[in-house]
Amino acid sequence: MPRTQAPATGSAADTIALLRALIREACVNDGSVGSGQEIRSVRVLQRFLADAVATGRVETHVLESAPGRASLVARLRGTGTGTGTGTDPDAPSLGLLGHLDVVPVDPDGWTRNPFGGDLIDGEIWGRGAVDMLYLTAAFACVLRDAALAPEPPRGDLVLIAVADEEGGGEYGIHWLVRQHPEVVRVTEALSESGGMRMGRHVAIEVAEKGSAGRRLVIHGKPGHASIPYGAKSASYRVGEVLQRLGEVMPAAQLGPLWNAFVSARIQDPALAERLRDPVRLDAALPHLGGIAGYAHAVSRITMSPTVLRAGMTHNVIPAMGTIDLDIRTLPGTTDAEVDHLLRVVLGPLADDIEIEHLRGWAATTSPSDTPLFAAIERAVAAVADAPVVPIMAAGGSDARVLRELGIPAYGFGLLGPDWSYERYREGVHGNDERIDVESVTLSLAALQRIVADRLA
CATH class of the missing domain: 3.30.70.360 (Alpha-Beta Plaits)
Known part of the structure; x- marks a missing residue:
């Protein structure tokens, strides 16, 4: 049972509301070209980011690899080299790589509507809640808040919300890096498959x-x-x-x-x-x-x-x-x-x-001695008072595509203390998939610190 906790407020509440909206779009990917239809969730993100885009600081692209198979790239321009101003030659371009599609469900195995996005007793229910819509929502919220802040970041912050991760990425990240490499250009990235607890450590995927x-x-x-x-x-x-x-x-x-x-x-x-x-x-x-x-x-x-x-x-x-x-x-x-x-x-x-x-x-690995990994360590220590442990994922994610390009990419997250690796695996692609408000709030808080650490 989830622990008693106060309702989320501010950015955490916005992240949870966005997560629930993304779940309700039911972008189910069965591997066929016509499935997914991620354009629905792209429209949700566009509405969510409207105020950020209105500042003039955020450049967005909606890119379709096939009818309805859309990905959204939103780039918050920094003041560093990425903008061409040359004010900070060491400014990174931090990518936040999330996917919008989810795997199919067997409704008979669920005790609630798998696409209802219900918030019950501190938990958000629905297909994709853990894999990985909670992070995609947090990524979008952090980019929006950074765009609305008084000062722009020193480097670019890039939301890459892609189609087709669950089908192998041919209509998503693979297509994007082939057809639109400049649009998705980053120097480092965060994605999924991290945050579960290994003893008192928080697991961060590096391979x-x-x-x-x-x-x-x-x-x-x-x-x-x-x-x-x-x-x-x-x-x-x-x-x-x-x-x-x-x-x-x-x-x-x-x-x-x-x-x-x-x-x-x-x-x-x-x-x-x-x-x-x-x-x-x-x-x-x-x-x-x-x-x-x-x-x-x-x-x-x-x-x-x-x-x-x-x-x-x-x-x-x-x-x-x-x-x-x-x-x-x-x-x-x-x-x-x-x-x-x-x-x-x-x-x-x-x-x-x-x-x-x-x-x-091929298997892919990112080094754990990069500035981004150090920022992850500091953020997890500050928010959860916990050390991190670098791990290798048995399965795959879109992060490997960036690693193949030489870009350090890490599976991120900061789930609550009760989220062992076993609990995480049960939630991914399982019946009654859901995530608790505490884990969303922790992940958002750590992400905010990482972005400030790298780009402030």
Whole structure:
């Protein structure tokens, strides 16, 4: 249950009202080009930012990659180099990267309207409340308040509210950096996937695993299904491969962020020692409770069979089957290394299997010794009296696109003390998604400090 708290006022109340309005637009992205229709939420943001735009300090662009697939970029011009005045050659251009789309819902799994934006007992309910409309709303509020302040910032502050993050970003951030690179130009950025608690630490994402999708093509010998003798069904061979994938897993590879995670989250010294040993780590995973899945994922390359295909009609023994693998890679892993590892995992089955490459991207990392990361540390300490811990995300976000361009980007947030990593993961894409007013208020307060730290 949420703790008793006073109603939000001022900018926090505005952020919550904006969050509720964005939830109600129901920009559901099912992966098809016609879904999402983020133009609805773009219009909400335009109305919210109207006073800021009226100052003449904010330049906005509404950019559509396809009908209705709109992104909004609002740039508050600073007095530094970004404006061409040359008054501050070190002035940063701080990007606030949020997305407007949300994943589909199963209404039968919800106890409230998933697109009602209800505020009940200090919690805002709705699809996207956690992922990541609360941050997108906070980003917009901070930009508006900075534009209405008596003095402009020394560097640019840029809200980048994009379409299609949940569908991979082809109609959002990828399209923007290809087609409108100057509009989205920043030197550093904040985005999603941070703020959950790891013990007394606040997690800030500095890295994301990569993706190296593969399709295994498996051949058999066809025949009439009524006379199976002498045929060799590809379906059985698919089963053999799945069994092998389930029995053999890639070994742990403990990167530079692993020790910080263990130190922040694991209080038992003996268990922490086992987790720092790649040989003993797997046997220790069952003792981690709800964090075990995350620990397993970020300590190795993972391979998950997701799509199986074999056969086209019921009376023909299939001659071919395929298995699609979602493979998530660690920083520095090459495609050649993925293929080699996959063949090692498949063992004696590998010689008869073709490996096809599906869509993928490299893991990305931002350093944790940048001025922006230091500003995050100071803000979290001031607002929550807590240290931060840099972490790697098992999944992906739009921040990786900026990292691929050499721009430091961090998954930000400051959720309440009860928001463990496990609670955060349950909220993302889950039923009854909701976020409490306290977490929105904390995140906004920390964000305000970061913007002042970097741009005042």
